[in-house]
Amino acid sequence: MPALQLQPYSGSVRKLVLGIDVGTTYSGVAYAILDPGEVPLIHGVTRFPGQESAAGDSKIPSILYYNPDGSVACAGAEAAQPGMDLEAEDNELVFVEWFKLHLRPEHLDAGEIKRDDLPPLPPGKSVVDVFADFLAYLFQCTKRYICETHSNGDSLWASLEDRIEFVLSHPNGWEGAQQGKMRQAAVMAGLVPQTPAGQARVHFITEGEASLHFCIQSGLANETMQDGQSVMIVDAGGGTIDISSYGFISLSPLEVEEVTSADCILQGSTRINARAEAHLKVLLKDSPFGNDEDIKSMLDYFNMATKPVFKDERESTYIKFGSMRCNDAKANIRRGQLMLTGCANMLSYFQPSLEATMASIKKQLQNATRPLTTAFLVGGFAASPWLYVSLKRRLEDLGLTLCRPDSHMNKAVANGAVCFFLEHFVSARVVKLTYGIKIVVDYKPTDPEHVQRASNTFSKQSGRVFLRDGFSPILKKGTRVRETQEVSQPYVQEARDSRTLNSLVTDIVAYRGPGTDPRWMDDTPELFTTLCTVAADTSRVSRKARNGPQGKYFEQNFSVVLLCGRTELQAQISWNENVSGPKSFGPAKIIYDDDLEAPSQ
Structure with a gap:
């Protein structure tokens, strides 16, 4: 299928754009040199140190070894070379894998995986430190x-190193806090300087949207690209499975919109490994081969040889380890091979990922505003024969055709990230959560909801009585927002001292419950989390002197404006200098806490 012709680069200066996909198990990099007026070509980085024998491979293991002093000993393919485990033992090196999952939002599939379930980070290292070290290595x-x-x-x-634009991909379920940490890691890695201009050269895209851009740009989606048609992307990776659905609004010019909010589940291929490990520890607890060393050897073989070829639960599979003298009939071990039954064992490792994926796909079908007919299965886990056949059979029953492209789809995300920077096919996205602010509400003694909260009232300088713990939605779940669209929330600030009105600090709160329009935060406080804090200089905003029951006070009116239709949340403030005059705008900064916590009651 012919690839989509990219548009000539419209910028005025030569640039380099790098798409970096740091995956849970494998990572990849793509790039394009942008010359004004020229059609860009997207290239993959296909040669890495330690991987010379596999020239042309576009992926590299997301692993590192650290020295005892905290410095990086080796990373990527060099950390996977034969004998590295012996060298690590001799030199007390610390091995790190799956570090990306330490970055995930705490609320994401909290019941499926906990932080203690993950391989630990090195002593004294945060996930941002490790992410920065790996970014520096890839760079x-x-x-x-x-x-x-x-x-x-x-x-x-x-000539280009000071004019590099970076596009970092992340799972659909990552939010602003995770983007903030990734940008911090990019600064620590030396990709960009810690200046506003430097940090502005770091961009973000979800893995689902990056995969869509790759499918379009490479021509894989040509047959489904018709006005009014829609397509689902199932990006099955090492850590997460990301499900996104898009509609082709027009083909000339090409315009694509999300038809429902994207989903993300922590059911990637690493969960297969985790379930296998848990089962082996129980199976072998009374066996002479139930020690940590033998189980690690079994899991290494399982990951490299058993898991990738599993295709039929009616057949037995084997894990090789040890020598021919290793036998334990009770544990199904014979001549250094552990036999696993497909139906009882392998199915128990794989089935939960399939069921969770199907539940997410059904939710996409149910909520999509346009009918879906085709799904693309991409990502490293897409190579699993069992997952592909099982998904294909299930989706056919739902009227969906499943396609699995084979052209380096394991690291298509990096290429798609570069394409996103160049083309921006997606013009509108569907909001996943209801966003709003904690407010105070005018107390109405005739309202039963107000009466039952009467103990939570207070008075302002104006003499008006208010109730705490109200919630005002700025943007409701399920709303389709265009890239250039703005939403605003009016604010009124009161203070006795005018100087205290020179700044604003307010939390943007995410509601994670089933509804879309909650009114009170005290009913279910656990469903509200602080997404970010907006800080703005309001010294230029006019204020009016008023007289209240307790004397003179000042009142200030303005709006907080959010730009929510992009891949990264942005904010500013606006106000009117006078009633008939044009609006004035000022900058607002979005600040993310290290951890998302429920707001205090």
């Missing part, structure tokens, strides 16, 4: 690849 690999691959590569890199 150095990319620099080396470009310098070695392109003619006059060194001078080419020197």
Whole structure:
């Protein structure tokens, strides 16, 4: 299928754009050199240190070894070379894998996986530290690849290194707090300086949307790209399975919109490993081969050889370990091979991921505003024969055709991230949660809901009586928001001292419950979490002197404006200098806490 022709680059200066996909198990990098007026070409980085024998491979293991002093000993393919485990033992190196999952929002599939279930981070290292170290490694690999691959590569890199735009991908379920930590890691890794201009060169895209861009740009979605048609992307990776659905609004120019909010479940291929490990520990607890060393050897073989080829639960599968002298009939171990029954064992590892994926797909079908007919299965876990066949059979019953492209789909996200920077096919997205602010409400003694909260009242300088713990939605779940669309929330501030009105700090709260329009936060406080804090300089906003029961006070009116239709939340404030005059705008900064916590009651 012919690839979609990219538009000539419209910028005025030469640039380099890097798409970096740090995956739970594997990572990849793609890039494009942007010359004004020229049609860009998207390239993948296909040569990494330690992977010379697999030239052309576009993915690299997301693993590192740390020295005892906290420095990186090796990373990527070099950390997976034969003998590294012996070297690590001799030099007390600390192995790190699956570090990306430490970054996930705490509320995401909290019942499925807890932080204690994950391989630990090195002592004294945060997830941002490890993420930064791995980003720095990928960046150095990319620099080396470009310098070695392109003619006059060194001078080419020197001319571009201060004009690099970075697009970092992340699972659909990641939010602003995770984006903030990824941007912090990019600064720590030396990708960009810690200045507003430097940090503005770091962009974000969800893995589902990046996969869509890849499918469109590479021509894989040509047959489904018709006005009014819709497509689902099932990106099955190592940590998460991301499900997104899009409608083709028009083909000329190409315009795509989300037809329902994207979903994200922590049921990627690493959960297969985790369930296998838990089962083996129970199965072998009374066996001489139930020690940590033998189980690790079994899990390594399972991950590399048993899991990828499992296709039929009616057949037995085997895990090789040890030597021919390893036998334990009670544990089904014979001549160094542990036999697993497909139906009882392997199915118990795989089935939960399939069921969770199907539940998410059914939710997409139910909530989509346009009918869906085709689904693309992409990502590293998509290579699983059992997952593909099982999903295909289930989706056919729902009227969906499942396609599984085979052209480096395991790291298509990096290519799609570059394409997103160049083209922005998706013009509207569906809001996943209801966003709003905690407010105070005018107390009405005739309202039963107010009467039952009478103990939670207070008076302002104006003499008006208010109730605490009200909630005012700014943007409701399920709303379709265009990229350029703004939503605003009016504010009134009162103070005796005018100087205290020179700044605003307010929390943007996310409601994670089943409804879309809650009125009170005290009913179900556990369903409200602080998404971020908006801080703004309001010193330029006019204020009026008023007289109240307790004397003179000042009142200030303005709006907080949120730009929610992009892949990253942005904010500003607006106000009127006078009633008939034009609006004035001022900057507002969005601040994310390290951890999302429920607001105090």
